[in-house]
Amino acid sequence: MGDTCGMHSREEAVRLADELGGRIHVALRDDGLDAELVVELACLLYxxxxxxxxxxxxxxxATAHLTARDLARLGEDLLRDSGFEPTFALEPGLWTELEQALKRVARDVRATGIPGMLRLVVPDWDDSDQAWVEFRGVHHGNGIRPVAGRDPQGALASVADAAQEVIMEMIWGVWPVCSVHGLGLRAELEDEMVVWRCAGAGTHDVALVGELSSERRE
Known part of the structure; x- marks a missing residue:
């Protein structure tokens, strides 16, 4: 079957593989994967x-010998091989998870007395379909890939980091700050929870992200 491949330029193959990856992702999600899609993606990767x-x-x-289980396994493997990642359009739940994380970070912004509103945006110039945290009408720092929304704690860590970047850019200062040591905090994943961590006094956790108003000092 490999003889039927080689019909696309490298650039065209990349573009078509991305489009086909989306179709296979949806088909796998909906339990309706067709062998033709799997074969076509395999050819494009070839x-x-x-x-x-x-x-x-x-x-x-032979295509006729591929069972439904074979197709699902091979479809998943081909998506992994191609580096495919779903977009927000394909998986709206990824965006929803990031928005929930942003609400928790916004609580910390209010608790620390920083005026301004946070929101998630996808800028027109960003063709990678990343989300950006906007603060006071500006987005800065790191974009957030849709796959960050697959895990609530991973989403929270990514959003907290992105929010911190843009907030510090806009206030020209460190945020958030440890009330004990006066040092900046960083959002880090610890025991499946995202915490604001201070580097002072041998490193200690100040509060869970979203709970800076009730700091826990160690």
Whole structure:
């Protein structure tokens, strides 16, 4: 079956692989994956020079012999091989998770007396479909990939980090600050919880992200 590949330029293969990855992602989610989609993606990856076990298996096996379980396994493997990540349009729940995280970070902004509103945006100039935290009408620092929304705590850590970047840029100062040592805090994942951590006095946790109004000092 590999002889049927090689019909696309490298640039075209990259673009088509992204589009096809989205279709396969949706089909896997909805339990309706068709063998034709799997074969087409395998060919496109072959065109790009990828010779992974999944690509080789799809191109060497007869399509009629691929069971539904085979297709699901190979579809997932091909998405991983291609580096596919779902967009917010494909998985709106990823955006929702980031918005929930932003609400928790916004509580800390209010608790520390910093005026201004946070919101998530996808700028027109960012064709990577990343979310950015906007503060006082400005977005700065790091974008947040949609996959960050797969895990609530991962989403919270990513949003807290991005919010901190833009807030400090706008206030020209450190935020948030440890009330004990006067040092800046960083959002870090600890025991499946995201905490604001101070580097002073041997490092200590100040509060959970979203609970700076009730600091826990150590």
């Amino acid at each position: 065109d790009k020079g990828l010779r992974t076990p999944a690509v080789q298996e799809v191109l060497e096996r």
